Amino acid sequence: MAPLKVFVSYAHKDKLQTEVARLVEWLNGQEGIQAVADCLHAAAPPPQGWQTWMLHEIEAADVVLCICGQAYKKGFEKRDGGGKGLAYEGAIVTTELYESRGWNEKFYPILSQADAGRFVPTLLQPWNNYIALAEREKILRLIQHKQHKRTDTTQARPEHPPPSTKPAEGEGKPLPPAGPRKKKHPPAWVLALGMLLVALGMAYAFMRKAPEWQAIGNTLSSQTWTDGKAYSVYIEGNFDFSQARFMRLTFESNQAGTQFLLRLVPEGADLDSMVGVRWSLLRIPAEGVVEVPLKASAFGLKPADMSRLMHIAILSGNNAWERPLGQDAKARATFQQIEIR
Numbered sequence: 610m611a612p613l614k615v616f617v618s619y620a621h622k623d624k625l626q627t628e629v630a631r632l633v634e635w636l637n638g639q640e641g642i643q644a645v646a647d648c649l650h651a652a653a654p655p656p657q658g659w660q661t662w663m664l665h666e667i668e669a670a671d672v673v674l675c676i677c678g679q680a681y682k683k684g685f686e687k688r689d690g691g692g693k694g695l696a697y698e699g700a701i702v703t704t705e706l707y708e709s710r711g712w713n714e715k716f717y718p719i720l721s722q723a724d725a726g727r728f729v730p731t732l733l734q735p736w737n738n739y740i741a742l743a744e745r746e747k748i749l750r751l752i753q754h755k756q757h758k759r760t761d762t763t764q765a766r767p768e769h770p771p772p773s774t775k776p777a778e779g780e781g782k783p784l785p786p787a788g789p790r791k792k793k794h795p796p797a798w799v800l801a802l803g804m805l806l807v808a809l810g811m812a813y814a815f816m817r818k819a820p821e822w823q824a825i826g827n828t829l830s831s832q833t834w835t836d837g838k839a840y841s842v843y844i845e846g847n848f849d850f851s852q853a854r855f856m857r858l859t860f861e862s863n864q865a866g867t868q869f870l871l872r873l874v875p876e877g878a879d880l881d882s883m884v885g886v887r888w889s890l891l892r893i894p895a896e897g898v899v900e901v902p903l904k905a906s907a908f909g910l911k912p913a914d915m916s917r918l919m920h921i922a923i924l925s926g927n928n929a930w931e932r933p934l935g936q937d938a939k940a941r942a943t944f945q946q947i948e949i950r
Contacts, residue, residue, distance in 0.1 A: 616670035623678030678721035704803035843922035874920035
């Protein structure tokens, strides 16, 4: 069976060339996968030109991984500051989704960082599974899911036997079996229509007023755990996050690079247990603002728990419940404000 073709789409302005090149190299080391990205043409552009190369690679791909960062969203949605190449790729993706009537088993957003969910293009939001670029095993499972579906389809027995090519008596020689159908490129008007739909989608998103951020408190308590290597900053009260989709944490700018875990504890839970911990490490960026999707399952909670929270904590330092955080014990994250929307 031919290898599964994977195309990796990303924005150069997000400065992810090294990470993408490593991902492509790693994927190509997996059985049955052929991955490609423009970093493989770093020495020289493809002979057919970048535009034709992008069109052919996206069309031929079985899976397209869209690495979503701030520049990617701008380029895909043709906003100010976005790249031209990515705008062209966005039009191709939009056209394929339009022709499939929104049925998608090919284009998957991958977050450039764990907290980059806000940078997923509006068109791709329905297929966001919050997988980050660093989570290679999750990316591999996503691709392998497509491999298994293709294998199941290939091995399925047909309901009816194929028609015989043997001619009836007195007829001429049988026709040779039909060869593989050549894939036609979409006409220019289809691409133009796709670009128009993207523009309309951007206009709709611009006119639709996003809910305002709501501050929930900034009075902090803190504690250093007994081993001197773990540090917790928290607030307590009665919090209802049942209608909230995102949390925004604002940190001091001098804490950039510090890694931490986020914890939400519902009423009645034991604070000394590991209840409510989101085990995916978060990192404070240079601007000091981190946005986190509020999915109850990511914290090991039930949806009903989100309406009766009593404790919100940031866990930093060297470890949390003996789990290493990959940094010095003095690396402490102290948030200034928490907001939700």
